[in-house]
Amino acid sequence: MTDTPDTTATPDTPDVPDTTVDEQATMSVADERRRLHDIWVSGTEERLPFAGATNEGAQELLPRDQDPALDLQRGIAVEDDFIDPIEAIDEERQIINIGPQHPSTHGVLRLQVELEGETVRRVKPIIGYLHTGMEKTAETLTYAQGSTNVTRMDYLSPFHNELAFSLTVEQLLGIDVPPRADAIRVLMTELNRVASHLLSSATMGMDIGALSMMIYGWREREVCLDFFEKTTGLRMNHNYIRPGGVAADLPDGWEDDIVHLIKAVNDGVDEYEELLNENPIFLDRTIGVGVLTPEECKQFGISGPLARASGIDFDLRKVMPYCGIEKYEFDIPLGLHGDANDRYHVRIEEIRESLKIAGQVLETIPSGDYRTPDPKVTPPPRKRIDESMEALIHHFKLFTSGIEVPPGTAYQSVEGPRGEIGCHMVSKGGTKPWRMHWRAPSFAAVQALPTMMSDALVADLIASLASTDPVLGDVDR
Amino acid sequence: MTDETMPPETTEEELEAAVVPERPDVASIADLLESFPEAAFSVHEYASSDVVYHMVSVPVADWVAITQAAFDAGFDTFVDLTAIDHFAEAPRFEVAVNIISMTEVERLIITTRVPYDDPTVPTLTGVFAGANFYEREAYDLLGVVFVGHPDLTRILLPDDWVGHPLRKDYDIGAIPVEFKAGSADL
Numbered sequence: 001m002t003d004t005p006d007t008t009a010t011p012d013t014p015d016v017p018d019t020t021v022d023e024q025a026t027m028s029v030a031d032e033r034r035r036l037h038d039i040w041v042s043g044t045e046e047r048l049p050f051a052g053a054t055n056e057g058a059q060e061l062l063p064r065d066q067d068p069a070l071d072l073q074r075g076i077a078v079e080d081d082f083i084d085p086i087e088a089i090d091e092e093r094q095i096i097n098i099g100p101q102h103p104s105t106h107g108v109l110r111l112q113v114e115l116e117g118e119t120v121r122r123v124k125p126i127i128g129y130l131h132t133g134m135e136k137t138a139e140t141l142t143y144a145q146g147s148t149n150v151t152r153m154d155y156l157s158p159f160h161n162e163l164a165f166s167l168t169v170e171q172l173l174g175i176d177v178p179p180r181a182d183a184i185r186v187l188m189t190e191l192n193r194v195a196s197h198l199l200s201s202a203t204m205g206m207d208i209g210a211l212s213m214m215i216y217g218w219r220e221r222e223v224c225l226d227f228f229e230k231t232t233g234l235r236m237n238h239n240y241i242r243p244g245g246v247a248a249d250l251p252d253g254w255e256d257d258i259v260h261l262i263k264a265v266n267d268g269v270d271e272y273e274e275l276l277n278e279n280p281i282f283l284d285r286t287i288g289v290g291v292l293t294p295e296e297c298k299q300f301g302i303s304g305p306l307a308r309a310s311g312i313d314f315d316l317r318k319v320m321p322y323c324g325i326e327k328y329e330f331d332i333p334l335g336l337h338g339d340a341n342d343r344y345h346v347r348i349e350e351i352r353e354s355l356k357i358a359g360q361v362l363e364t365i366p367s368g369d370y371r372t373p374d375p376k377v378t379p380p381p382r383k384r385i386d387e388s389m390e391a392l393i394h395h396f397k398l399f400t401s402g403i404e405v406p407p408g409t410a411y412q413s414v415e416g417p418r419g420e421i422g423c424h425m426v427s428k429g430g431t432k433p434w435r436m437h438w439r440a441p442s443f444a445a446v447q448a449l450p451t452m453m454s455d456a457l458v459a460d461l462i463a464s465l466a467s468t469d470p471v472l473g474d475v476d477r
Numbered sequence: 478m479t480d481e482t483m484p485p486e487t488t489e490e491e492l493e494a495a496v497v498p499e500r501p502d503v504a505s506i507a508d509l510l511e512s513f514p515e516a517a518f519s520v521h522e523y524a525s526s527d528v529v530y531h532m533v534s535v536p537v538a539d540w541v542a543i544t545q546a547a548f549d550a551g552f553d554t555f556v557d558l559t560a561i562d563h564f565a566e567a568p569r570f571e572v573a574v575n576i577i578s579m580t581e582v583e584r585l586i587i588t589t590r591v592p593y594d595d596p597t598v599p600t601l602t603g604v605f606a607g608a609n610f611y612e613r614e615a616y617d618l619l620g621v622v623f624v625g626h627p628d629l630t631r632i633l634l635p636d637d638w639v640g641h642p643l644r645k646d647y648d649i650g651a652i653p654v655e656f657k658a659g660s661a662d663l
Contacts, residue, residue: 128633300607301555319582437559447610
């Protein structure tokens with residue numbers, strides 16, 4: 001262990017601790033913990049020989065000439081798009097932090113920005129402020145409890161998260177769900193997509209100055225949330241889609257609600273288009289801003305509306321369908337330029353397409369059970385428990401130990417409102433997952449932010465971020 | 478900053494090996510497996526759907542080469558990279574990269590195993606720029622070291638965090654409960 005503290009620490013390396021405070025005690029505690037876990041302590045102690053850690057830490061913007069990672073991040077590795085031709089002089093360079101408490105960063109995203117006058121030269125997204133270790137938590141929860149956990153990750157698309165989790169568990173179990181459960185899942189996820197895109201359009205409008213859009217978007221989203229509340233009991237974080245089916249059947253009178261919802265949202269979307277499509281300020285703020293080329297999307301793993309706005313014709317609902325969504329007729333709206341304006345249009349069109357699917361579900365939904373009849377997965381109805389000893393045992397086993405899942409590895413993804421939501425699950429038998437990794441679409445999108453924002457104006461940074469629509473609960477998990 | 482505070486440098490040869498792998502000529506998954514005879518191959522079926530995805534497990538020496546070959550064969554879309562801690566098993570850590578071919582509409586998950594005492598995997602940032610954050614996450618949470626990564630720092634946890642929480646031997650912590658049964662005061 002190197003006991004020599006870094007006396008050459010400059011003010012720009014604040015993670016080197018003040019060694020005057022009780023060094024012996026801190027060292028021994030750290031040493032003890034390291035002995036237990038065989039780890040290294042960033043900044044303070046020697047590292048394992050292969051650990052290529054930097055003592056600058058993840059939270060510093062390095063000097064320009066020592067910064068290979070940022071070249072990668074800002075897209076020099078891939079083709080860049082928009083360069084501000086006006087060069088500023090070096091004295092005007094300054095580094096400012098946007099966030100983590102800035103309202104237009106959509107949560108606790110922190111952007112370290114190097115400005116040259118009004119031009120953004122470098123961006124470094126710093127994340128982790130909302131990290132709550134949900135993947136670790138998932139290892140301590142049973143499969144029945146798991147959907148309560150994952151629904152809180154991307155809190156704007158809870159149904160998609162639950163669906164990805166449930167489909168993965170079903171893939172490991174090797175079970176199919178009844179057709180009615182599939183139809184309910186499709187209905188709820190598509191309405192969730194509508195709600196999420198409405199909120200995204202609303203906040204995008206707010207961020208770039210169309211404040212009335214904010215009010216309108218939330219107004220229509222409320223109609224969707226009311227339906228969610230009526231169906232699941234909760235406006236968000238529903239825990240409704242579960243392994244084996246859904247938690248409850250649709251409520252009485254849901255058909256009328258859907259008809260009302262489709263009409264209300266369609267009317268609202270018409271209103272937005274009237275408000276924004278020809279609005280010169282909106283056009284100026286969005287056209288040519290935050291461009292991502294198809295190659296960049298593929299490199300950074302960007303999917304969903306962002307990729308489709310760049311012209312990538314790829315939607316998991318079409319190419320790797322789940323829950324029988326291939327039976328419904330809908331189109332995939334595509335953009336041409338990959339800029340903020342195209343993303344807005346793609347989202348608005350996706351709202352219409354999702355409502356089309358909801359209308360088809362309304363007409364074609366089959367009757368039947370909404371949960372799989374498999375007694376190893378689904379608890380028996382209350383009445384059966386009074387009559388049958390076996391039902392009582394199944395009920396008891398399901399609620400004390402949980403669903404037994406055979407060992408194996410599974411990956412299942414669904415098309416979420418922000419792109420591919422994937423669940424990579426490893427089971428070693430038993431009732432809890434051994435490892436659950438979440439493929440979060442916003443995580444990939446945040447990674448590409450420097451590519452979108454570099455060498456543009458600082459006002460465009462906000463528009464790029466708004467059109468990216470990251471959910472920080474999804475990024476940090 | 479001084480030289481002694483800098484991290485141990487990755488050698489030029491290591492970087493070379495990580496970034497410029499050999500490129501066999503492949504056009505499909507079948508070709509891919511012919512070029513890499515040590516790869517173990519399996520096909521998985523999605524739940525409630527006919528669509529399948531492929532899983533290939535390779536030795537760590539082939540890790541970058543097979544990914545690059547798959548990239549050349551059309552698997553040009555990065556999706557996901559993660560690591561798994563198989564605690565009691567011999568090569569303890571598993572690293573999995575998930576890529577898509579949009580033209581063939583196929584998903585390929587390539588995995589490799591590395592042991593506990595040397596959890597190093599060559600980086601994929603030379604093939605996919607998007608592997609950057611994902612490798613940082615795997616390093617942060619599981620302590621798998623990606624050799625040649627340009628900025629391997631913690632990403633989700635604070636810089637001064639001790640340990641890698643997603644390892645199975647990481648102490649998840651518990652508050653000890655002091656039972657006072659039998660105490661006369663109660």
